[in-house]
Amino acid sequence: MLIRERYGSLGSRLHRDQHGRFVGIAEWPDKATWQRAFDAKMDYGNADVRAAFLESLEDWADEPFLLMEVTDDVLERSVNPSSHQPGDQPVDNR
DSSP, X not given: OHHHHHHXXXXXXXXXXXXXXXXXXXXXXXXXXXXXXXXXXXXXXXXXXXXXXXXXXXXXXXXOSOOOOOSOOOOOOOSOTTTOOTTOOOOOOO
């Protein structure tokens, strides 16, 4: 939430791979917005929060693993992630 509010990201998703590692994927409105946040090292403006974030990382790269441009977006966004359980079917609110 802090990165979205401070830097203008569109939010992120946290995934766990088959080895138990967590992978975060963030979405940005454009590369320039992401670049400004990246250049600022995603500083939260709160040293305690930043320290807790960095401590939680097992590995950190100097550059992002992937930088990609969205070409087609068909992700269902009407599911409330906090109430979604594994195996639940997406809700179609159309």
